[in-house]
Amino acid sequence: MALINKAINEVTVKLVYYGPGLCGKTTNLEKIYGNPKLENKGKMISMSTETDRTLFFDFMPMELGTISGQKMRVQLYTVPGQVFYDATRKLVLRGADGVVFVADSQSSMHESNLESLENLRTNLRLNRLDPDKVALVLQYNKRDLPNVDSVAVMNAYLNPGNAPVVEAAAIQGTGVTATLRAAVTRILDNLKNNVDTTLADSEPLAAPDMTASSGVTASSAGSPKLTMRTHNQTTPAGPVEDEDPFGVAVAAPEVDLDEILAEARGVVKSLEAALEKARAHERAIAARIQR
Numbered sequence: 001m002a003l004i005n006k007a008i009n010e011v012t013v014k015l016v017y018y019g020p021g022l023c024g025k026t027t028n029l030e031k032i033y034g035n036p037k038l039e040n041k042g043k044m045i046s047m048s049t050e051t052d053r054t055l056f057f058d059f060m061p062m063e064l065g066t067i068s069g070q071k072m073r074v075q076l077y078t079v080p081g082q083v084f085y086d087a088t089r090k091l092v093l094r095g096a097d098g099v100v101f102v103a104d105s106q107s108s109m110h111e112s113n114l115e116s117l118e119n120l121r122t123n124l125r126l127n128r129l130d131p132d133k134v135a136l137v138l139q140y141n142k143r144d145l146p147n148v149d150s151v152a153v154m155n156a157y158l159n160p161g162n163a164p165v166v167e168a169a170a171i172q173g174t175g176v177t178a179t180l181r182a183a184v185t186r187i188l189d190n191l192k193n194n195v196d197t198t199l200a201d202s203e204p205l206a207a208p209d210m211t212a213s214s215g216v217t218a219s220s221a222g223s224p225k226l227t228m229r230t231h232n233q234t235t236p237a238g239p240v241e242d243e244d245p246f247g248v249a250v251a252a253p254e255v256d257l258d259e260i261l262a263e264a265r266g267v268v269k270s271l272e273a274a275l276e277k278a279r280a281h282e283r284a285i286a287a288r289i290q291r
Helices: 025-034 083-093 107-126 151-158 176-192 257-290
Strands: 003-005 010-018 044-048 053-059 071-078 098-104 135-141 165-167 228-231
Touching: 010 025, 010 083, 010 176, 025 053, 025 071, 025 098, 025 176, 044 257, 071 176, 083 107, 083 257, 098 107, 098 151, 098 176, 107 151, 135 151, 135 176, 151 165, 165 176
Parallel strands: 010 071, 010 098, 098 135, 135 165
Antiparallel strands: 003 010, 044 053, 044 228, 053 071
16 A cells, blocks of 8 residues: 655555566566656666566656655566465555556466456455456456457456556567556545555455466477666667656756665565465475475
8 A cells, every 4th residue: 555755755656567477467567667757767676487587666656646746656566476475465455556468468368367357356365455446447458469359258257347458569569558557547536536455354365375387388488597687777678668658858856876776675575475486386286296
């Protein structure tokens, strides 16, 4: 949920990109980060697991105005889509003000999209967040590929609540900033209307089924890797949309680099702990299979 820092007159909100493995979450953040018209960005932190990545950076869309006179800072996260990293997904969702659910539009990903969306709702509840009140935007990605479901078909099985939908081809930058704009606007509306996204007390849910498919097909699994790195802000991540994400170019404010570094280190430490827990679980499953 939103964090208020009265010392610097700033409110920080958290937006998480969620979805099945290799649906385009990382591509979305890389395109946003590489857009030269989006200023006021912090460093991008990248944590690579064996088949997916968790990314983080923040920015200040100052042209959106203030909330009760306070500046707004937006933290953007992706989560790994693979099943073994459910602990990381759950951790990253903690305190989220909004979620962009990135769905793979290919017809073959129907079940994977549904499983990931249900996993999102489960992990929001486990974090005491109401899935029906948290600001949600659906991005139907990979619209440039053949054999994709129509928007009507995807709405029928993914969007019974009529959440905002953006069609996208993230690899080309299409629809990326429109998705970001829609999500930030929904978060802002929740804050202005004092919407309480905290889930009322209810019986705790059972842990997610760690043996279920996470949406990675045999042809889509990533190559093993485990690296930690930061992205240079001056290097765009490939082609980006030729548009200002929020319509106005603004000068970058002074940034407290020590504070940003401390926050980034905290995020990395938490994610490393979650990753180690996931690896332990993976080893336990492998040991049981070998018996």
